[in-house]
Amino acid sequence: MTGAHWAVIGLLALAAFVIRVAGLIAGGRIRASRHAWILEALPGLIVVSLVASSLAGEPTATWIAAALALGVAVLTNHVIATMVLGVAAFATLQGLGL
Incomplete structure (x- = not known):
């Protein structure tokens, strides 16, 4: 590999590191603010x-x-049953030709 290849690899590694550090800093600031509820709701929103x-x-x-x-999830709150x-239901509906 040439020096240009190594430069690109190094730049991408640095960018990945900076993005992660920025996320840690932003997450810490959000946790300390009145917007902490956003982090609690984020997994469900995703x-x-x-x-x-x-x-x-x-x-x-x-x-x-x-x-x-969705109905099963609301009624049972059980991931496996859902x-x-x-x-x-999907297999049955597909078998019926819907």
Whole structure:
């Protein structure tokens, strides 16, 4: 490898390090502020955004199975039951041709 390759690798490593340190500093400041609730809600918000973006453009059967899984999650608060019933609903709906 040439010196230019090593320079790019070094620059990218430095950028990755700076991004991580900046995240640690920002996280510490947020925890000490009145906006600390954001960090507590963040994991759930990330999951919801991933699910919502994956449902965009999906057929009706997927939406129905997702709604059923949401209902199971609200009623039981049990991750395994939610996954099993959501997948079973999707497989059933696919088998019915929806």
